[in-house]
Amino acid sequence: MDLLYAILVDPFIQMWNGPDFFIQVMWEGFVSGVLYALIALGFVLIFKASGVFNFAQGIMVVFAALSLVGMHEAGVPAWLALLLAIGVMAVLAITVERFVMRPLVNQPEIILLMATIGLTYFLIGFGEFVFGGEPKTMITKELGLPTGSTAFEVGERGLVILQHIDIAAMIMAIIMVTGLAIFFSKTRIGRALRAVADDHQAALSVGISLHQIWAIVWFASGIVALTTGIMWGAKSDVSFALQFVAFKALPVLILGGFTSIPGAIVGGLIIGIGEKLGELYWGPLVGGGIESWLAYMIALIFLLSRPQGLFGEKIIDRV
Amino acid sequence: MFYREAGQFKTSYEADQAIFPILQDKWGLAALAAFAFVVIPLTANDFVLNSIMIPMMVFTLATIGLNVLLGYAGQLSLGTGAFMGVGAYACYKLTTFFPDTNIILLVLASGIFSAGVGIIFGLPSLRIKGLYLAVTTLAAQFFLEWAFIRIPWLYNYNDSGAIEVPQRLAFGIIATGPSATPLTRYMIVLCITVFITWLVSNLIRGRIGRSWMMIRDMDIAAELMGIKPLQAKLSAFAVSSYIAGVSGAMMVFFWLGAAEVESFDINHSFLILFMCILGGLGSLIGSYMGAAFIWVLPILIRAAPAALGITVTAASVEHINFMIVGALIIFFLIAEPAGLARLWQIGKQKLRVWPFPY
Numbered sequence: 001m002d003l004l005y006a007i008l009v010d011p012f013i014q015m016w017n018g019p020d021f022f023i024q025v026m027w028e029g030f031v032s033g034v035l036y037a038l039i040a041l042g043f044v045l046i047f048k049a050s051g052v053f054n055f056a057q058g059i060m061v062v063f064a065a066l067s068l069v070g071m072h073e074a075g076v077p078a079w080l081a082l083l084l085a086i087g088v089m090a091v092l093a094i095t096v097e098r099f100v101m102r103p104l105v106n107q108p109e110i111i112l113l114m115a116t117i118g119l120t121y122f123l124i125g126f127g128e129f130v131f132g133g134e135p136k137t138m139i140t141k142e143l144g145l146p147t148g149s150t151a152f153e154v155g156e157r158g159l160v161i162l163q164h165i166d167i168a169a170m171i172m173a174i175i176m177v178t179g180l181a182i183f184f185s186k187t188r189i190g191r192a193l194r195a196v197a198d199d200h201q202a203a204l205s206v207g208i209s210l211h212q213i214w215a216i217v218w219f220a221s222g223i224v225a226l227t228t229g230i231m232w233g234a235k236s237d238v239s240f241a242l243q244f245v246a247f248k249a250l251p252v253l254i255l256g257g258f259t260s261i262p263g264a265i266v267g268g269l270i271i272g273i274g275e276k277l278g279e280l281y282w283g284p285l286v287g288g289g290i291e292s293w294l295a296y297m298i299a300l301i302f303l304l305s306r307p308q309g310l311f312g313e314k315i316i317d318r319v
Numbered sequence: 320m321f322y323r324e325a326g327q328f329k330t331s332y333e334a335d336q337a338i339f340p341i342l343q344d345k346w347g348l349a350a351l352a353a354f355a356f357v358v359i360p361l362t363a364n365d366f367v368l369n370s371i372m373i374p375m376m377v378f379t380l381a382t383i384g385l386n387v388l389l390g391y392a393g394q395l396s397l398g399t400g401a402f403m404g405v406g407a408y409a410c411y412k413l414t415t416f417f418p419d420t421n422i423i424l425l426v427l428a429s430g431i432f433s434a435g436v437g438i439i440f441g442l443p444s445l446r447i448k449g450l451y452l453a454v455t456t457l458a459a460q461f462f463l464e465w466a467f468i469r470i471p472w473l474y475n476y477n478d479s480g481a482i483e484v485p486q487r488l489a490f491g492i493i494a495t496g497p498s499a500t501p502l503t504r505y506m507i508v509l510c511i512t513v514f515i516t517w518l519v520s521n522l523i524r525g526r527i528g529r530s531w532m533m534i535r536d537m538d539i540a541a542e543l544m545g546i547k548p549l550q551a552k553l554s555a556f557a558v559s560s561y562i563a564g565v566s567g568a569m570m571v572f573f574w575l576g577a578a579e580v581e582s583f584d585i586n587h588s589f590l591i592l593f594m595c596i597l598g599g600l601g602s603l604i605g606s607y608m609g610a611a612f613i614w615v616l617p618i619l620i621r622a623a624p625a626a627l628g629i630t631v632t633a634a635s636v637e638h639i640n641f642m643i644v645g646a647l648i649i650f651f652l653i654a655e656p657a658g659l660a661r662l663w664q665i666g667k668q669k670l671r672v673w674p675f676p677y
Contacts, residue, residue, distance in 0.1 A: 053450050103653040109450060110395060111656045114596050117589060118648030125641025133634070247457065247585070254454045292465055296458030300443060303455065307447050 011281035023160050025276050031166040033272020034173045038228040039249035040256065040264035041177070042221035047258045048197040049217040050101065051109060055116040058246020059123045060222060064089055065229025065238045069139055070131040078142035089222030097215040105210075124240065133240065138233030140165065145234060169231040176227055177265065180220070189216060197259075248275075251299035256311055263311030271295045322670045338520060355509060360502055368501040369574075375614050376508040377570045382594040382606040383519055384562030389592075390601035391523060392555030393535030394444050395453040399563050399591045401463035404583030405433035406564025407571040408473045411482045415475060422487040422494045423507060426572060430564035436463070437560025444552050448538075460585055467580045481579040484572050495572045504573040511569060515562060520603055522558070531555050532601075597651055599660025608659040617644060 015022045039057060046054040068085040072078055100115055140147055146164035153159060184190040195203040196213045204210060232242060252271045256263025275298075279291045302310065322343050329335045339345050359372060385399050410429035417425065440459035444452050467473060474482050486496030493499045494507055522528050530551040533541035542548055571578040590613065598609020620640045655661055669676070 100649055100653075104656075107652075107656050110389075110596070110600075111652055113450070113453075114592070115649050115652050117593070118645045118652065120645070121641050121648065122645030125638045125643075125645060129635065129638040129642065133638075247461075250454045250457060254451050258450065286469070289465060289469060293458060293461035296455070296461060300455050300458050303447055303451065304443065307451065 006285055007282070014281060020160050025280050026273060027160065027162065027166075029273035029276030030269065031169060031272070032276065033269040034170055035228060035232055035245070035268075036249050036252045036272050037265045037268025038173055038176070038224055038231070039246055040252040040268055041180075041261060042224040042228070043249060043253055044256075044259065044261055044264045045180075045217050045221045045224065049193055050196075050214050052101065052112045052116060053109060053258070054221070055113060055246075056119040056123060057221065057225060057249070058243035059120045059127070060089075060092070060225040061229045061232065061246065062238070062240055062242045063092070063123050063127050064222060064226035065138065065233045065242070066127055066131045066136065068226065068230065069136045069233070069238050072139050072142065073136070078139055081139075082143065085226055086223065089226055090219050093218035093222050094215050096218050097211060101214050101218075102211060120243075124243075128240070135237035135239035135241075138230060138238050140234045143230065145230075163235075165231070165234050169234075172227055172231065176224065177261070180261070183220075189213075193217065248295055251295040255299045255302050257308055260311035266310065267299075271298060274298050322667070336524075338524075352513075355513075356506075360506065365501045368505045371615065371618065373501070373505050373508050373574045374570075375611055376505075376512045377566050377574055378591065378594060378614055379607050379610040380512045380515060380566035380569065381563055381591045382598060382610045383516060383603060384559045384566060385591050385595045386598075386601065386603070386606050387519060387523075387531075387562065388555050388559035389595060390599075391528060391535060392531040392552065392559075393538075394441070394552060394555060395449065396456040396459075396559070397453050397585070397588050397592065398440065398456040398459035398463070400583045400585060400587030401460045402433045402437055402560045402563040403567025403570060403587070404463060404467055404580070405436045405560075406430055406567035407578055407583070408467060408482065409433065409564065410568035410572060411475075411484075412473065414485055414487055418485075418487070422489045422572065423511070425487075426511065426565060426568045429568045430561040433564025433567070434557040434561040437556045437563075438553050441553050441556025441560075444556065445549060457585070460588060464580055464584060467583070479579075481577055482571065483577045484575075487572075495576075497576065499573075508569055508573050511565065515565065516603055519558075519562070523603075527551075527554060593648060597648065597658055599658025599663075602658070602660035604663065605658050605660030608663065612659065613644075616647070620644075 039061060042057045042060070043054055046052055046057075064085055067088045068081055071081040071084050076084065096119065100119060104112055104115055145168055149161050149163045151159050151161045182190075184194060192203070192208045193213055193216070195206070195208055196210060200210065203213075229238065229242070232245060236242075248271070249268075252264060252267040255270060256265070256267030275291055275295050278294045278298075283290045322341075324341045327340075327342050329340070334340070339348060359368075363372065381399060381403060384402075385396065388394050388396050406429045409432035410426055413420075413425045413429055414422070436459075440456065443455045447455055468480065471480075474480055477483075484495050486498060487494060489503075489507060492503055494503055523531075530541070530546045531554075533544065533546050534548060534551045534555075538548060541551070567583065571582070575582065594609035594613045595606065596609070597612060598607070599605030617640050620643055621636055624636060651658075
């Protein structure tokens with residue numbers, strides 16, 4: 001009975017009694033949810049267009065942020081470093097398409113998954129070789145991102161603190177998703193992308209170049225990775241530990257469905273908020289640290305009722 | 320000319336169904352066994368035994384475990400590392416409770432616990448397929464890692480949070496702990512690995528193994544033909560986790576001597592997945608080859624600069640090691656997605672028809 005009370009009632013009483021803390025937790029969860037959603041977005045772009053489950057998305061985030069910071073440390077001005085980092089992602093996209101994706105066309109998905117894990121190893125080695133393994137500080141000020149914070153009063157005694165960088169991250173995410181949505185629906189390349197996502201062979205037969213489209217989606221998720229890297233790097237440091245954030249994006253993916261951009265966003269927010277609430281209100285019951293697997297459990301429970309994710313396409317098997 | 324079945328007549332169904340129907344294969348296997356059981360113990364030094372042969376056997380067994388699940392039953396799992404951990408911690412607790420029992424028995428028994436855990440985490444596979452399932456097995460990985468830290472009972476409440484292997488006997492010989500000789504540990508590891516390989520190879524050829532393969536190839540069709548997916552999938556999870564658990568217990572007790580949670584993390588799971596895929600899905604000999612290849616390659620790369628007379632810092636070697644392993648994995652997947660086992664088969668087929676390939 002006590003246990004049931006501790007699980008079902010007590011956390012909600014705590015929430016009610018400390019609204020400022022609750023709002024703060026919700027906000028933190030919301031922000032990390034946005035960042036999870038951004039990483040998941042990078043996954044979804046590639047999965048939709050080529051059916052590749054890109055495990056390297058996490059290391060791409062690290063790699064993009066590292067090349068940005070690394071070039072700035074080498075004396076390049078911030079705006080030029082940003083452009084060069086975008087250039088690096090473009091080169092990476094073309095290289096990956098040419099040397100990894102193209103020879104592996106039509107292989108089973110597990111082989112493609114393995115290839116991206118191989119790519120992850122390669123990028124870890126390459127990144128550490130070029131930029132060194134120690135953590136770097138993100139050049140937040142030089143990029144013109146805000147660093148202050150604002151405090152709001154909630155209720156009679158509570159304070160909620162909003163970091164400006166978090167607000168900036170949210171705005172950037174909204175701009176990026178809107179931009180991608182317009183790109184997908186209004187431009188010629190965007191329509192070609194959707195055609196490829198729909199049916200590879202039909203797209204080929206009307207003269208769409210798969211190679212070109214794949215390079216473009218890898219580049220697009222490279223840009224998403226760079227944005228994520230800047231935002232996440234500004235919150236903590238730019239280090240190789242960031243790639244483990246990508247593991248958090250996986251439950252987001254299965255929750256939202258591998259092929260759905262709105263799914264990535266909604267899933268990201270559910271996981272981000274659920275994880276923070278769970279850790280702070282229910283975590284102490286089992287000794288804390290449940291953040292590492294709670295996201296998976298949330299996703300697992302959703303999956304048991306909808307095996308294709310919340311927004312995924314229905315999986316139809318033919319015998 | 321030397322490798323063909325011409326003239327070897329089979330006069331019974333048993334002979335026709337033998338694992339190695341060709342006489343030369345039997346001789347080859349006998350030579351290999353003699354090498355592993357006699358030549359290596361007589362010639363190898365402690366370094367070779369400790370850092371190459373023992374880990375290779377441990378990883379081979381883990382790879383076979385994953386191969387049962389992924390290669391034969393077609394269920395992708397990224398939680399092998401954690402299941403190995405369950406085996407290791409279970410064995411540690413068993414040695415605490417039964418200090419006088421033969422350690423080999425305890426190692427084999429510890430797999431039962433990981434089999435149980437494997438069945439629980441295999442339950443979602445009844446609803447979820449493919450890559451979605453792969454991600455849900457990560458739930459097992461992270462949950463179990465958390466449990467290994469947060470449940471102090473598992474490591475007997477010691478301060479370091481690590482499990483230290485106590486000294487235990489097997490058939491009156493010191494088999495674990497610091498004073499066990501590498502040779503003893505190698506022989507035990509080798510025997511267990513070969514024994515389980517033999518069990519699995521027979522399991523796969525039987526009814527259970529066939530039901531796994533039917534589920535892998537087309538689960539709905541298999542269901543229509545009377546295979547129960549519940550039994551087939553969960554038995555695959557159970558057998559696979561059992562083998563993974565035994566190899567985890569072997570890893571800690573006969574190789575590392577002590578282990579923390581980091582010994583069973585996600586990278587460990589990936590390492591075994593690499594071995595499984597590079598070796599060849601659905602092939603036992605491939606498991607041996609994959610484990611040997613992935614384990615020995617970094618050792619060779621580390622030794623290469625010294626052998627070539629180039630001086631490189633240890634950190635750069637590590638980074639280059641990562642790059643080379645990553646690039647080689649991609650290269651192998653492109654060159655032969657079916658793995659080393661397929662290359663082996665092609666080689667055997669070529670040899671069979673040589674010198675008249677048409």
